[in-house]
């Protein structure tokens with residue numbers, strides 16, 4: 001009997017508690033991890049929406065002290081990471097709790113990296129560069145998008161070189177993720193769109209990644225369906241509990257997938273874009289996704305056809321030459337439906353920026369798992385198509 005050899009694959013995930021009220025377990029888990037004084041990392045929007053209140057109450061009820069570091073900007077910067085490190089040390093903290101979207105969670109991870117490894121945060125760019133484990137980290141995501149609460153990724157902005165640095169390591173998987181879809185109740189439709197599109201692209205890029213596997217495929221396809229079926233409804237009525245819950249579930253599953261497969265050219269190019277113009281990450285992905293899928297299709301047509309089926313298309317009924325077009329049209333329709341149909345030129349990019357963007361994108365670690373190899377010229381052409 002012949003057997004097919006499987007390439008080695010691993011799957012890493014934190015302990016995850018999901019469902020209504022899980023955010024109120026922060027105190028119990030902090031105490032279980034041995035924390036006596038935690039640094040709370042968050043941002044002004046989350047504070048204003050009131051999501052810190054119950055987290056702080058749960059810490060108080062367990063006798064765990066805390067100090068707030070809640071000024072994190074969207075697209076967290078290297079300087080903010082080092083400010084957080086100073087605060088952690090001054091306040092004698094022994095664990096970190098991040099409450100918010102990708103920005104506070106990535107900043108929290110950055111703080112942990114520097115605390116444990118004592119080098120500038122930007123020196124850890126790339127894959128598996130972190131030697132020592134970070135302090136205990138508990139995450140409470142308040143958007144259905146980044147999935148930094150389950151991922152091996154942290155994205156930090158280098159404001160000197162105007163680019164986003166991807167740091168990827170098993171050391172960045174939080175200890176506990178408390179996934180509570182109640183926290184998305186206060187999101188605006190435009191934030192739901194950006195975060196949901198980010199998660200949707202996570203699902204697509206994970207499913208066609210060179211490093212996909214049995215386990216990641218299950219999560220990636222489930223995420224694509226959940227987000228496709230619920231994003232417009234959640235935007236239309238942010239109080240639609242069922243839609244928000246399924247969006248959060250989809251984001252979680254997309255996160256479990258991409259954390260273990262890495263991403264692809266959409267993210268590599270979106271990171272370069274975000275580094276230059278500091279726009280929302282989900283918006284940057286949306287500007288590029290249809291162009292990159294059209295380029296990548298020929299490298300994995302069966303996989304893209306399976307994605308198309310999850311979008312309600314019937315590629316088997318189409319001539320092979322029409323299948324890519326149908327998928328790309330569906331993605332363009334989604335961009336329209338979520339109000340993110342803009343072009344790069346609408347975001348202040350000029351044609352002369354494209355060569356620099358392409359160079360940055362090509363050196364992003366996410367490019368390594370894209371299903372089709374790209375030259376510098378390929379990347380430039382994709383930016384030009386999105387221009």
Ligand SMILES: [Fe+2]
Pocket residue numbers: 146198199202267281
């Ligand atoms: Fe992303």
